[in-house]
Amino acid sequence: MFEQKSKLIFSLLIVLAMLLAACSSTGSQLAKNKASSEGENEKAESEQPETRIVKTIHGDIEIPANAQRIVVDAYLPTLLLLGEKPVGATKRDLENVHIVELIDEIDSTGENAVEANMSLNPDLIISADAEKSTFDSLSIIAPTVIIPYETYRDVYEEVNGIGEMLGKEKEAKAWLTTFDEKMQQREKVQEVMTEGETVSIFGAFGKDTYIYGDGIYRGGQAIYKHLQLTPQENIKKTLIDAGETYKQISFEVMNDYAGDYIFFDASNGGALDKEDPVWASIDAVKNDHVFYLDAKRFWPFDPIAVLAQAEEVADMLVAKKNSEK
16 A cells, blocks of 8 residues: 555656646746847847938938938928928928928927027938038038929829838828828819819019919919819910929910919019909909919928818819809
């Protein structure tokens, strides 16, 4: 009997020893797996590039891959829609009525003064000023990317271009998806416009008169590219087909560029004499088909502004058409 109990106890001890060994082995493996995982994460993090190379008008520029203190001139709204809040922007950018609710805690650099940029201790500067002296001054402070005005001729180009530069491709794609959804409102405009009706964008700037195409001026992108309204024939030929965004013309020939609907901007002391026989002779004027643009709303040309302008123009035309029924 005693011998049987001894054998039983001995067997139990062997099983217990095996269990303890297995637990120890499992714990050791788990620890190894955890260490391996942590090591891989650390390796992955360490392998993330700290900088990236951007091709610019001044050659290849090395910029931080994850800039924390960006100062910007002219592209503030685009950075904001990508989820980047710069530490500084120009006075002009900060006066953009379309982003007034998004600019808290962004300091003004005035007219892009070098001293103001330096005081913000930026790790990246983005500017539209193509003057070499500007680049020379700013690049001493931090890596500087110059993107001249009209580099981007379209909302998609700008959002994707800056998104790629900053590693914000996903954010760019998401915003453009929303933009496309909102641009479906072009259908409500097309529904009320009669086939063949055309539009023109005119401007009085100082003492001069201008016509505008589908570029960055006076809502041209919103009106022609995104609402897809039909330009007057001479504007299409002279500007849009020629790749020009604006042209100075004589007031006396304005009728030659007048569409069925006119969008008119008066800025920089420019004025329109509504009693002038040339103006009064235009059919769009006779038919009360002239919309006078608010410069604060139609001078900005960033993606957020273009979207707002398209919505506003659509509402203008639909309201006018409905009032004439």
